[in-house]
Amino acid sequence: MRILIVEDEVRLARNIAKALRETASFAVDISTDGEDGQHQAQSNPYDLIVLDLMLPGIGGLDILQHLRRRGNRVPVLILTARDATEDVIRGLNLGGDDYLIKPFDMGELIARCQALIRRNYDRPDPVASVGPLSVDTSARLVTLRGQPVVLPAMEYRLLEYLVLRAGQIVTKEEIVEHLYDFHAERFSNVVEVYISSLRRKLDPGPPHELIHTLRGQGYLVGELPR
Amino acid sequence: MRPLSIRLRLSLLVSLLTVTIIAVVSVVSYVEQEESLLRNVDEILRVMGEGIAAVLDDPQDAETRDAELQSILGGPHARSPAWCRIWVDGNDSDWFVSDLADGPHRDGLLDPPSEQRPAVGQTSFFNMVDRADRSRKAPYRALWMRRVWRQDVVNVLVGRSSRHVYHELREFYRLLLIVGGALTLLAFLAVPLLISWGLSPVAQASAQLGAITHRSLGRERQRSQIAPELKPFMTALDDMLGRLDQAMQQQGQFIADAAHELRTPVTVLKSALQTTNLQRRTAAEYKAGIEEALLDVERLERLVEQLLSLARLERPDRLGRSVRLRLDALLAEMADIYDARAAHQNGRVVMAQTDAVWVRGDESELRQLFANLLDNALRYGPEGGTVTISIEDRPAGELTVSVHDEGGCIPNDALVHLFDRFYRVESSRSQDSGGSGLGLAIAREIARRHEGDVEITSSRQTGTFVSVRLPRR
Numbered sequence: 001m002r003i004l005i006v007e008d009e010v011r012l013a014r015n016i017a018k019a020l021r022e023t024a025s026f027a028v029d030i031s032t033d034g035e036d037g038q039h040q041a042q043s044n045p046y047d048l049i050v051l052d053l054m055l056p057g058i059g060g061l062d063i064l065q066h067l068r069r070r071g072n073r074v075p076v077l078i079l080t081a082r083d084a085t086e087d088v089i090r091g092l093n094l095g096g097d098d099y100l101i102k103p104f105d106m107g108e109l110i111a112r113c114q115a116l117i118r119r120n121y122d123r124p125d126p127v128a129s130v131g132p133l134s135v136d137t138s139a140r141l142v143t144l145r146g147q148p149v150v151l152p153a154m155e156y157r158l159l160e161y162l163v164l165r166a167g168q169i170v171t172k173e174e175i176v177e178h179l180y181d182f183h184a185e186r187f188s189n190v191v192e193v194y195i196s197s198l199r200r201k202l203d204p205g206p207p208h209e210l211i212h213t214l215r216g217q218g219y220l221v222g223e224l225p226r
Numbered sequence: 227m228r229p230l231s232i233r234l235r236l237s238l239l240v241s242l243l244t245v246t247i248i249a250v251v252s253v254v255s256y257v258e259q260e261e262s263l264l265r266n267v268d269e270i271l272r273v274m275g276e277g278i279a280a281v282l283d284d285p286q287d288a289e290t291r292d293a294e295l296q297s298i299l300g301g302p303h304a305r306s307p308a309w310c311r312i313w314v315d316g317n318d319s320d321w322f323v324s325d326l327a328d329g330p331h332r333d334g335l336l337d338p339p340s341e342q343r344p345a346v347g348q349t350s351f352f353n354m355v356d357r358a359d360r361s362r363k364a365p366y367r368a369l370w371m372r373r374v375w376r377q378d379v380v381n382v383l384v385g386r387s388s389r390h391v392y393h394e395l396r397e398f399y400r401l402l403l404i405v406g407g408a409l410t411l412l413a414f415l416a417v418p419l420l421i422s423w424g425l426s427p428v429a430q431a432s433a434q435l436g437a438i439t440h441r442s443l444g445r446e447r448q449r450s451q452i453a454p455e456l457k458p459f460m461t462a463l464d465d466m467l468g469r470l471d472q473a474m475q476q477q478g479q480f481i482a483d484a485a486h487e488l489r490t491p492v493t494v495l496k497s498a499l500q501t502t503n504l505q506r507r508t509a510a511e512y513k514a515g516i517e518e519a520l521l522d523v524e525r526l527e528r529l530v531e532q533l534l535s536l537a538r539l540e541r542p543d544r545l546g547r548s549v550r551l552r553l554d555a556l557l558a559e560m561a562d563i564y565d566a567r568a569a570h571q572n573g574r575v576v577m578a579q580t581d582a583v584w585v586r587g588d589e590s591e592l593r594q595l596f597a598n599l600l601d602n603a604l605r606y607g608p609e610g611g612t613v614t615i616s617i618e619d620r621p622a623g624e625l626t627v628s629v630h631d632e633g634g635c636i637p638n639d640a641l642v643h644l645f646d647r648f649y650r651v652e653s654s655r656s657q658d659s660g661g662s663g664l665g666l667a668i669a670r671e672i673a674r675r676h677e678g679d680v681e682i683t684s685s686r687q688t689g690t691f692v693s694v695r696l697p698r699r
Binding site: 009011012015016018019022023081102103104105106107 | 496
């Protein structure tokens with residue numbers, strides 16, 4: 001999952017990013033002013049935006065309004081130090097999905113981020129199951145036929161994305177967009193390396209293939225559409 | 227002793243005034259009444275005296291004369307009979323003595339007191355008392371007339387009882403007592419009521435004032451019910467309440483701003499600690515986490531420190547320890563300290579050459595003032611730039627200390643807000659400069675406590691000048 005944090009307090013943004021990377025295996029981008037934040041939010045397919053309201057340049061509410069007017073459906077979690085209820089109401093009415101008031105609890109922030117992402121992929125159950133495989137997205141726990149499987153962060157990130165989109169064809173470009181943050185080196189063949197590693201660890205092989213490769217189209221987890 | 231209420235004071239005052247007026251009017255009218263009654267008696271006596279004189283002028287035999295005289299005086303059975311005695315100086319036997327109804331008293335009444343004797347040709351009026359009457363309750367009024375008549379000085383004494391005068395006076399006195407007493411009583415009863423009515427606008431005004439709480443301080447109030455005399459008073463009170471309300475709102479805003487400013491470092495600190503605590507880490511990672519947290523604690527500390535000094539400076543008392551001190555020496559010393567600090571970023575702080583300059587003030591406060599300005603100059607000036615401190619003379623016994631840095635991109639619309647609490651120029655906010663937004667507010671507060679002020683000019687060509695104006699002492 002790839003997340004954008006728009007927050008002018010640099011160190012707070014870094015702390016949130018660190019917590020989200022470590023705990024939820026998210027790819028996280030940071031933007032510390034309104035203009036850059038708006039630009040980033042428009043140009044990348046984020047799974048979630050954590051948006052501060054008090055920003056230099058363009059304010060958080062303006063960014064939100066701008067995104068929604070252009071049909072951007074990305075979930076937005078509003079962060080605000082202003083506990084005035086009107087701000088929260090305005091934020092939600094302009095298309096915000098959830099809010100947190102500073103100072104907040106990091107655990108709560110992570111949980112809310114994950115909940116918003118699950119909703120967005122239409123998988124309200126935090127435990128996603130595909131055949132013998134089940135992925136607990138809140139605890140980052142992968143089990144195969146009841147046996148826990150330990151995965152490195154990038155592999156888990158890839159698997160989580162594929163499992164949340166189970167039954168759909170996922171292109172390699174989409175995977176790259178959702179796996180890496182802005183600063184990461186992007187080698188698309190790395191995706192193939194991770195896929196084959198996941199197959200080795202999880203896939204029982206034909207005829208019960210878990211991860212299908214659809215040549216020229218992408219990948220698919222779960223049952224192939226007939 | 228408890229102070230007397232205005233109502234009681236006014237009641238007593240007005241009542242006393244009323245009683246005094248009633249008493250004076252009573253006494254005056256009593257005296258007037260007495261005089262006018264006596265004047266009436268005197269008039270009758272005078273007419274009688276003239277009648278007697280006319281009878282004496284008319285030559286006729288003694289018997290006719292006596293009958294005429296008696297008829298002038300009225301018979302012995304008249305209600306208030308008069309008597310008369312006519313005699314000649316140096317002659318013991320009287321020419322005429324009228325009959326008196328009650329004989330026993332005649333002796334005393336026929337001998338007028340010699341001190342009342344008028345000059346020849348004159349007339350005198352006086353009171354007489356029947357000397358034989360032990361109770362002395364029978365007053366009389368008498369006329370003594372002396373005139374030359376055929377070479378003899380003839381004395382005519384005409385007297386008449388004036389008892390009815392005193393009877394009437396007693397009646398009048400009683401009337402005065404009843405009416406005056408009633409009026410006095412009325413005054414004592416009515417005056418407090420009248421005064422309560424008169425003071426009722428004060429009571430209304432105090433009821434309105436009593437309903438004011440700290441929340442309704444600045445609210446517009448209906449003042450139509452207020453007496454015109456109280457209007458200026460109430461208007462002044464309203465103005466004062468308005469000012470108080472404004473001050474309270476500013477205070478409230480300041481507290482809200484301060485809470486907001488405190489919340490930011492607390493949020494960052496909390497996020498740093500929680501992020502560090504999310505999973506098991508190496509000692510180096512923990513150390514990095516602690517150092518991160520310490521940065522925020524320092525920022526919090528600085529903010530709290532500045533809030534405290536602002537609160538201290540806001541107290542209305544005058545300067546604590548005001549001494550005469552050499553400003554140039556103090557600034558030179560600070561320039562050295564800040565120069566050492568600036569050297570870490572290849573910057574410099576220099577002090578322009580100047581003569582000895584004396585000011586009067588609190589040294590620690592002045593230090594804080596210039597420390598805030600130098601902090602700002604180093605924080606917002608360009609890296610490796612030079613900060614210059616200079617002192618200039620100004621007219622009217624003042625001087626200006628300028629702190630100049632080579633920055634100078636403070637936008638014009640930001641300049642007016644620089645002294646607002648917690649204000650930071652927007653571009654500096656995100657750079658995590660560590661400024662609290664209170665430094666200039668504190669600096670100006672200190673300068674104003676020293677009867678001076680702080681001004682800022684900034685342009686890209688000349689850099690930023692922060693000028694502190696202080697009175698020279």
